[in-house]
Amino acid sequence: MNILLAEDDKKLGKLMKYVLEKRGGFHVEWVENGQDAFDYAQSTAYDVLILDWMMPIKDGIEVCKSLRAMDYAQAILLLTAKDTLQDKILGLDAGADDYLTKPFEMEELLARLRSLTRRNFAPIHSETLAFREFTFNRTSRKLMRGEEEVLLSQREYQLLDLLLQNIGNVLTREVILDRVWGVGSEVSYKNVDVTVKMLRDKLEAWQGGPIIQSVRGVGYRFDA
Template sequence: MNILLAEDDKKLGKLVKYVLEKKGNYHVDWVQNGEEALVYAKGSSYDLLVLDWMMPVMDGIEVCKSLRSSNYTQAILLLTAKDALQDKIHGLDAGADDYLTKPFEMEELLARLRSLGRRNFAPIQADAVTFGEFTLNRTSHQLLRNGEEILLSQREYQLLDLFLQNIGNVLTREVILDRVWGIGSDVSHKNVDVTVKMLRDKLEGIGVGQMIHSVRGVGYRFER
């Protein structure tokens, strides 16, 4: 499953990301303020969100309220040092599905995420997805058009798969960078733009029209 972790404490964030990926076998994107959490949550597909309450720019409660007001349905776990009953009620009323107080044991965090995952189960992605006359085969990592392969680099394949998971949604360059190259990568937004251009040229070069649209100052949107 894909998890978005929003935690501004770098030491704790690094530890939680490591444990979730190594012990929980999750894919984890890690951001360090509430504004980034909101952008990532709205711009990509996550199965679970783990939000710290006290974050800079926008706190976890504000992020919860904003997401729920836009009909966001994925599970949200709130992390906080606040342990008063009224604080817990406030967090749950804001839209959190569960609440874990700091300090916490990693095994308890993993157990709570497993529970939320069962409650908020998302179907395993299909081995192949079809759009128009194209099929993206996730087992063989091939793009086929009427059975004939269109050669893609690994980055182009990952980018197209990401677009197909988010059809009609605007993906920021930051989201694309983290989901295709990985968080902490030393590549730049220019790498994103170049890879998008190469993928767009390959699709348009075989006469299918424009599918990848630029959103000025933000990122890209895929329409089939």
């Protein structure tokens, strides 16, 4: 299950990401401002968005309103230190499905997420994606060519998932670095290039033709 966490408090964000992944079993992408949250939500399939109310550039309320105005159907959980009834009403009226007041216990956060994911939200992307001779299951994280599995590392899986959600679009090395390794990661663009090459070699060993195109001086494009 995929979650987008938008939280500008680095200490809290790091803790939440760890707990959600290790104890909740979720796949979590973490951003630190509202503009990134808005952009990520439009380009990638998430089951739940966790939005902090007070964030740089766009606050959680703005992001929520903007997404709902575009008929975004997935679950949104709003986090905030604001705890008056009027604040809660404002958050829910903006389109949030649930509201969690800071400070909170991690067990309550996990419980809220379990409740949200049991609700019947409309899926925005198929969990199984097909391209050329391959099928890619985002739930089981398996890439298959017919009946044979093509083994991927964790980074290769994340990279392929990102590329498949953006077929035909050029992704810069900076975007790939942030989305696959995480905001604030200390790895370099060389790590991006090496991982792209490893994934490309695995795909083209079967296909025999270019799938991941290099865009000189910019990044990469996936041509399915």
